[in-house]
Amino acid sequence: MSFEITFLGTSGGPLELGNCAILVKPALLLYSAILESRDRPLFSIDAGSGWHALAEVILSDRRSALETPSPQNGNLGQLALYEDSLQPHEYLNVPYTYPYSKLEGSPLMLLQQIFSKMSALLLSHPHLDHIQAMVLNLAGGCESQEKTTMYGSKFTTDALKTHVFNGVIWPDLVLLGMLELETVTQDKEFSIAQNRYRVTYFEVSHGVVANKGRHEGPYSSLAFLVCDQENSAKMLVFGDFEADSILREEKNSLIWKHVAPYILDGSLKCVILECSTYSRQPGVNLYGHMTPVHVMAELQRLETFCAEKAGKRQSSSFVKNLNVIVTHVKETYDSRDPRRRILEELQLLNDSLGLHLNISIATNGILVVV
Numbered sequence: 001m002s003f004e005i006t007f008l009g010t011s012g013g014p015l016e017l018g019n020c021a022i023l024v025k026p027a028l029l030l031y032s033a034i035l036e037s038r039d040r041p042l043f044s045i046d047a048g049s050g051w052h053a054l055a056e057v058i059l060s061d062r063r064s065a066l067e068t069p070s071p072q073n074g075n076l077g078q079l080a081l082y083e084d085s086l087q088p089h090e091y092l093n094v095p096y097t098y099p100y101s102k103l104e105g106s107p108l109m110l111l112q113q114i115f116s117k118m119s120a121l122l123l124s125h126p127h128l129d130h131i132q133a134m135v136l137n138l139a140g141g142c143e144s145q146e147k148t149t150m151y152g153s154k155f156t157t158d159a160l161k162t163h164v165f166n167g168v169i170w171p172d173l174v175l176l177g178m179l180e181l182e183t184v185t186q187d188k189e190f191s192i193a194q195n196r197y198r199v200t201y202f203e204v205s206h207g208v209v210a211n212k213g214r215h216e217g218p219y220s221s222l223a224f225l226v227c228d229q230e231n232s233a234k235m236l237v238f239g240d241f242e243a244d245s246i247l248r249e250e251k252n253s254l255i256w257k258h259v260a261p262y263i264l265d266g267s268l269k270c271v272i273l274e275c276s277t278y279s280r281q282p283g284v285n286l287y288g289h290m291t292p293v294h295v296m297a298e299l300q301r302l303e304t305f306c307a308e309k310a311g312k313r314q315s316s317s318f319v320k321n322l323n324v325i326v327t328h329v330k331e332t333y334d335s336r337d338p339r340r341r342i343l344e345e346l347q348l349l350n351d352s353l354g355l356h357l358n359i360s361i362a363t364n365g366i367l368v369v370v
Helices: 031-036 051-066 107-116 132-141 154-164 251-264 292-310 338-353
Strands: 003-009 021-026 042-045 118-122 149-152 180-183 190-192 197-211 214-228 234-238 268-274 323-327 358-361 367-369
Touching (some): 003 268, 051 107, 051 132, 149 190, 154 180, 154 214, 197 251, 214 251, 234 251, 251 292, 292 338, 323 338, 338 358
Parallel strands (some): 118 149, 149 180, 234 268, 323 358
Antiparallel strands (some): 190 197, 197 214, 214 234
């Protein structure tokens, strides 16, 4: 096991709570050891959820420790909205854990300590549901000696400086020295967490920008390939994005081709990607998002690139047992849990295509190890 991932938020909206954010640490490094160390080995990807979400996770972990340990004691708020929801662990095909249960102290004290150990925040794009917690939570860390560097494309950092940290919507925390915004360059790697991780980012498309009624081209989002330099383990995390078949370009295919060697050598531990809605009628506007059919078509492209790279055929798929974790599911207005519907569709396609992927759907507050 290489990465321990806390899914602080997994919803694709339109509810204002539980929006996408993950917190990552090395799997073998305990939070108790992290809090006692001077190192800052934590990083986060996107910030639709933050401090309040982590406080809820800490409380949930403690309840699980006091009772018979069971994933049924987890954060059910999101799933309680629907009549047919499964238990959180029933959406998972990866190990789950309760790392916060033995930490002592109030949840608010602990979350501030934990976030002080987060050295980097990777932002996929500047939509509100991916930045809102970061903006609000910054006020709680203004007296900290340790600043978290936020990395994004020029599109994202310019948007934050112009439209958020402008002294009108929110104080200019960049000018005040409370925030470090780092613009990363396409096709260049950079290191985070005191060089523990090497990050490569790729541009993807999240629909079309419509400004004052004019279409101005694809809306830029990012995918991140994170490599732990101590053991070469890797994870691939997508921001919001759409299928190549919709865009009619090969942006996603470039990513699949890049990571195919890591499937073959076993170093790619998981792919985290969105599937915002269950299958819809042709022609329905997806606003730059994915359905199960799109997700599986993309992963089939990954299988194709693996076969090409290997230069041979084999009886089982090359992506067999790859951990695929789905997030950013949009809430619906009926009694049926969209996560359950999406999981069923993905499993049917997984079986029919013979890919044999380990498919999971993340729910708010779940913690997994890959």
